Amino acid sequence: MTNRSITVGRLLIAATLFIAAIVGTYALVRVVPQTGRRNELPPAFSLDLKDKFSVDPSLIRFTQTAEIAAGLEEVRALAVGPENRIYVAGDRAIAIFQPDGTPHTDIAVKGQPRCLAVGGNGWKDPGSLYVGTDQGIEVFSPNGEALDAWPAVSDKSRITSIAIAKESVYAADAGEKVVLRYSPEGELVGRIGRPDPEREMPGFIIPSHSFDVAIGPDDELYAVNPGARRVQSYTPDGELDSFWGTSNASIEGFFGCCNPAHLAVLPDGRFVTSEKGIPRIKIYTPLGEFDSVVAGPTELGLHETAAGDARTSKANRIYDIATDRLGHVLVLDPVGRCVRVFSPTGKPDSTEEGKGQVSRR
Amino acid sequence: MNEKPPTMSDTQPANNRRDFLSDGLRVAGVLTVGSLAGYLAGRRGQPGALRWQIDPDKCMGCGNCATHCVLDLSAVKAVQCFEMCGYCDICTGFYDVGYTQLDTAAENQLCPTGAIVRKLVEEKAGQRFYEYTIDNPQCIGCAKCVKGCALMNGSLYLQVLHDRCLNCNECSIAVACPTEAFVRVPADRPYRMKKQALPLIQQKAKDPSNRAARDLADRVQSS
Numbered sequence: 001m002t003n004r005s006i007t008v009g010r011l012l013i014a015a016t017l018f019i020a021a022i023v024g025t026y027a028l029v030r031v032v033p034q035t036g037r038r039n040e041l042p043p044a045f046s047l048d049l050k051d052k053f054s055v056d057p058s059l060i061r062f063t064q065t066a067e068i069a070a071g072l073e074e075v076r077a078l079a080v081g082p083e084n085r086i087y088v089a090g091d092r093a094i095a096i097f098q099p100d101g102t103p104h105t106d107i108a109v110k111g112q113p114r115c116l117a118v119g120g121n122g123w124k125d126p127g128s129l130y131v132g133t134d135q136g137i138e139v140f141s142p143n144g145e146a147l148d149a150w151p152a153v154s155d156k157s158r159i160t161s162i163a164i165a166k167e168s169v170y171a172a173d174a175g176e177k178v179v180l181r182y183s184p185e186g187e188l189v190g191r192i193g194r195p196d197p198e199r200e201m202p203g204f205i206i207p208s209h210s211f212d213v214a215i216g217p218d219d220e221l222y223a224v225n226p227g228a229r230r231v232q233s234y235t236p237d238g239e240l241d242s243f244w245g246t247s248n249a250s251i252e253g254f255f256g257c258c259n260p261a262h263l264a265v266l267p268d269g270r271f272v273t274s275e276k277g278i279p280r281i282k283i284y285t286p287l288g289e290f291d292s293v294v295a296g297p298t299e300l301g302l303h304e305t306a307a308g309d310a311r312t313s314k315a316n317r318i319y320d321i322a323t324d325r326l327g328h329v330l331v332l333d334p335v336g337r338c339v340r341v342f343s344p345t346g347k348p349d350s351t352e353e354g355k356g357q358v359s360r361r
Numbered sequence: 362m363n364e365k366p367p368t369m370s371d372t373q374p375a376n377n378r379r380d381f382l383s384d385g386l387r388v389a390g391v392l393t394v395g396s397l398a399g400y401l402a403g404r405r406g407q408p409g410a411l412r413w414q415i416d417p418d419k420c421m422g423c424g425n426c427a428t429h430c431v432l433d434l435s436a437v438k439a440v441q442c443f444e445m446c447g448y449c450d451i452c453t454g455f456y457d458v459g460y461t462q463l464d465t466a467a468e469n470q471l472c473p474t475g476a477i478v479r480k481l482v483e484e485k486a487g488q489r490f491y492e493y494t495i496d497n498p499q500c501i502g503c504a505k506c507v508k509g510c511a512l513m514n515g516s517l518y519l520q521v522l523h524d525r526c527l528n529c530n531e532c533s534i535a536v537a538c539p540t541e542a543f544v545r546v547p548a549d550r551p552y553r554m555k556k557q558a559l560p561l562i563q564q565k566a567k568d569p570s571n572r573a574a575r576d577l578a579d580r581v582q583s584s
Contacts (some may be wrong), residue, residue, distance in 0.1 A: 040428045044473050045507040052458055202486040207446055208514045227450070228486045247451060247488075249458055256513045257449040277453060277512035308508035310422035310518065310556060311540065315511040 013120035038217075052249060053294030053304040054279045059251065061283070062294040062329060066341035078332035078339060079319040080120030086322075086330065086339055089113035094140075097339075099324070105354040107144035111135045117162035117169070120121065124184050130169055132159030134232060137171060139186070148348045150186045161212040161262075165219050168236070172223060174211040177204045179223050181238070192238035193223065201240065210261040210276060217269050226258035231271065231288065244288025251282070264321045264329070272329050274321045278307060281321060281331055281342075294329045294342050301336060402542035412551040413532045417518035419542035422511065426519055429537040430502070436525035437502035437534065439476070439495050439517050442554065442559040446516035450488040454510030455479060463489075471509045476500040497522070515555065523551050553583045554581045 031227040037258040045248060072090035079087040083101040092112060096104040119128040127142030136158060152159070158175035168189075169182040181190035195203035204211065205227025212224045220241075221234045230245035244252040245260075254260055254339025260273035269286040272294065279302055281294035297307065309315060331340045364412050414427075415437065426437035427508065441447045449455075451463065460469040467475065476499035479491035495517075502519060510517035535543030546553065559581070565574035 041424050041503055044502040045424060045427070045505055047458070047471075047505055049458060124377050205486060205488070205490075207449060225486070228488060230486075249460070256453045257446070257451050258513060300569045308422070308511055310417075310420055310504070310511040310515065312418040312515070312557070314421070316513075 047141045047308045049278065049304050049307050053297050055251065055280070055293055055298070058297070059293045061292040062339050062342040063300065063345050064295070065328075065343040066080070066101060067328045067336075067337040068097055068341070069327070070317055070337050070339060071103070072094055072337060075332055075334055075337050076113060076320070077132075078322045078330060079116050079118045080324045080330060082121050083324065084324045085118075085127075087118055087129070088332065088339060089116045090337075094129060094131065094144075101339075105144060107140055109133065109138055109148075110149075111138065115159060115161045115172075119164050119166045122166050123164055128163065130162045130182055131346075132162050132256045134158075136253060137162065137169075144175075148186055150182065151191070153180060153188065156314055158209060160209055163215045165221065165236075170212045170213050170215070170221055170223075172211040173211045174206050177206050177211075177230070179204075179213055179234075179238075190238050192221070192234055193225075193232075193240075200243040207258045212261065212263045214263045214265050214271075215266050217267065222263060222265065222271070224263050226261070227260055229254035231260070231263060231273075231284075231297045236318060244284070249278075251280070251293065255280075261318045262321050264323045266323050266327055266329075267325055268327070272321050272323060274319050274331070277314060279317060279319055281319065281329065295331065295340075300331070300333065300340070334353075365445055369475040378529040378535050397568055399474050410548055411523070411545040412523055412548050413526060413529055413535060413543055414521050414551060416542045416544050416553055416577075417520070417555045418506070419540050420504070420519055421540050421542075422507040422519070423539055424505075425537045426502040426504065426534050429534045430527060431527065431533050432525065434518070434525075434536075435502040436521055436523075436527070437519050438497050438500040438522050439502070439504070439506050440520045441494055442516045442518065442558050444516075444558040445555065446510075446514040446542045446566075447493055448482060448490055449493065450490050450491050451489070452477075452479075452510070453512045455491075456509075458509070472499075472506055473503065474499045474501055493517075515557075518555065520552055542544050550580055 009099045018175050020105050032087050068086065070088045070090060072088065072093065072095055075090040076087040076089055081087055085104060086097040086099065088095045092109050094107040094109060094113065094116060098104050107129065109131050111124050113131045113133055115132040117130045119126050129140040131138045131215065136152040137150040138146065141147050152178060153173065156175035157173050160174045161172040163170045169184065171180040171182065178194055179192040180188060181192060194202045195201060204225050207227050210226050214222045216222060223232050223234065225232050229247035230243045233241045234245040235241050244286065255275055256277045259275045261276040262274035263274040266272060271284040271293060272281065273284065274281050279297050283291040283294060285291050306314065317334050319334065322330045324330065327344055329342045331342065333340055427435050430436055455471060457469055462469055476496045477493055479493050480495050482490045482492050504519055506517050507519055532543060561567045562574055562578050565571050566578035568574065
């Protein structure tokens with residue numbers, strides 16, 4: 001066989017492959033619906049979130065420094081405990097990690113965990129776990145031994161967040177629309193935030209199951225009033241003390257009908273908020289003034305085309321948050337099923353006193 | 362030894378008759394069963410027995426429903442599931458993301474045809490809360506509100522309305538649906554609810570005094 005005939009043969013094979021590729025591409029375009037069957041509506045009929053997705057880079061004062069795979073099929077809640085251990089609730093378990101991301105242990109939970117809190121160093125039993133499920137609150141020792149189960153207060157009850165103060169366990173109940181206050185032994189000792197028409201005190205407005213509580217550095221209780229786009233503080237006996245928060249789609253405010261979805265407090269008293277809809281993790285000063293951004297949708301790995309996808313499996317991605325003693329912000333990514341650790345990169349500008357917008361009752 | 366062995370002509374007719382009868386019975390049985398199955402399949406396949414519907418958990422809100430229906434004005438419309446929400450001050454299905462005022466000015470509304478109607482329910486904590494419903498004749502099924510609502514609670518979603526749908530044998534929208542959200546459903550339960558909402562309505566339907574919930578629970582199914 002001559003060199004010439006070999007070359008011709010190769011050319012024929014290449015030409016055949018080329019034609020096959022063109023035919024294959026054409027067939028794919030004809031067959032796959034996404035490639036060829038678009039609607040013919042003008043742009044006014046589509047949702048444009050481009051402006052809201054872009055965050056001014058000068059406002060972002062955190063950077064992601066670590067990512068910890070949760071090892072769970074579905075992740076739901078995040079907390080940080082003593083020694084900065086990281087606790088992730090999901091499936092029917094709690095996965096515990098060392099601060100560097102090394103797996104520590106797993107704890108099996110009877111119900112499906114929806115939220116959790118870990119007793120800090122000031123708590124009677126540091127490291128003990130309080131896990132909110134459909135059935136109420138399950139209590140575990142630091143070693144993962146089931147100690148107690150506090151039943152749900154009613155059929156409507158839906159515990160969405162738990163926070164531990166020095167002498168109380170607070171549970172946000174989105175079904176009952178109140179914050180439940182328990183003694184350390186599990187006795188229900190109060191309901192905070194009930195409407196009081198005589199004193200013109202409206203109750204919590206909770207259009208969906210986003211209702212979060214957190215404890216400040218001075219043991220004060222903060223609760224999100226999502227329908228009012230506010231963070232409210234309460235005295236230990238349940239009196240509304242102050243509130244802050246504005247409602248708008250700009251970066252300074254809270255977007256949509258019910259935000260922030262999650263709340264945490266940094267060791268210096270600044271607030272961390274997590275919004276749903278357009279996922280944004282932001283920092284507010286102790287007086288409630290916008291401070292900076294931890295992560296916008298892009299930093300959380302979300303493309304603008306993904307937002308507004310109405311499919312149940314794609315919509316309503318909510319990122320739980322927690323803070324550690326070193327000032328890191330930890331974000332639970334439900335898509336990547338991981339914990340993203342963000343570290344501060346610069347000093348906040350607006351921490352001077354007197355600049356805030358807190359309203360006191 | 363002089364006896365003559367039986368020949369084919371002595372035995373064949375008897376066997377043939379038996380075989381013929383037996384084969385005939387088998388064929389008749391097969392034909393009967395086949396006809397019955399065909400009759401039943403035919404009855405099930407009658408156009409009135411099944412309807413096209415959108416599985417709201419699979420619908421991504423692409424907008425194809427507005428332009429691919431054979432009707433000039435699509436049979437697909439947005440619906441509000443009050444079990445999931447429908448009560449808001451700032452509804453992201455009603456207001457454009459870049460709204461400047463919380464009013465009904467066209468530039469602040471998300472719906473390009475003004476098909477979402479709001480009605481004041483109450484004023485609470487300094488906010489005015491509205492009930493949001495769909496004005497069907499105005500709705501073209503573009504799903505812009507569905508995508509806006511999906512940012513929050515996802516209570517707005519698309520359904521094929523059967524007072525308009527022609528129930529085509531091959532639905533043009535179903536062919537164009539990128540997520541295969543179009544399904545065939547029984548005509549006596551022609552609507553679908555999101556998985557999240559169905560248990561809530563079923564819970565309400567247990568209350569004997571709640572007839573509306575019972576009627577709704579009877580007419581919908583989950584995906």
